[in-house]
Amino acid sequence: MQAALTDIDLVERDVLELRDLLAREFEALKHREMDTLKGLEQSKTEILERLQAHGPSLVQADQLSQRWVQARDDLRVCRDMHFKNWQLLRRQIDVVQGTLQAMLGDSEPTPMLYDRMGHLGARTAGRRSEEHTSELQSHSFISYAVFCLKK
Secondary structure (H helix, E strand, O other): OOOOOOHHHHHHHHHHHHHHHHHHHHHHHHOOOHHHHHHHHHHHHHHHHHHHOOHHHHHOHHHOOHHHHHHHHHHHHHHHHHHHHHHHHHHHHHHHHHHHHHHHOOOOOOOOOEOOOOOEOHHHOOOOOHHHHHHHHHHHHHHHHHHHHHO
C-alpha cells in the first residue's frame, strides 16, 4: 500500500513537471511546432492551478522546512524560464508582423531579424525599441519585487 503524498511532495512533483514542460515549450517555440505548443499549454495551466493552491505555503517558505525553500527557489527558476519563452515568442511575432508589413507594401517595413535562439541579428543589434525597454523595465520590476520578498 502506497503512503499518501504530503503537500511538499505534491509541490516538488509539480515544480519538476513544470520545469520539464517549460524546457519542452522552449524547444517547440524554437522549432515553431504549434501543435506541440497547443498540447503543452493545457498541461501548463493545470500544473499552475495545482501550484496556486499551495501559494500561502510557498510564501511562508522561510518559516518552513528546507524542502519548501527549495521548492520556492525552483519556482523562481521556472519563472525565469517562462520569461525566456515569452521573449522568444514575442520576437517571433515581431518577425511575422514585419514580414506581413513588407508583403503589404507598408512604407516603413520593420522586420526584425532573429536567430533560432531569439537573439537580434547583426543588422539591428545596436537599436533598442520602446518595447524592448519596456520588457527590461518589467523584468527589473519583477526582480525588485523578488528582492523585497526575500527581506
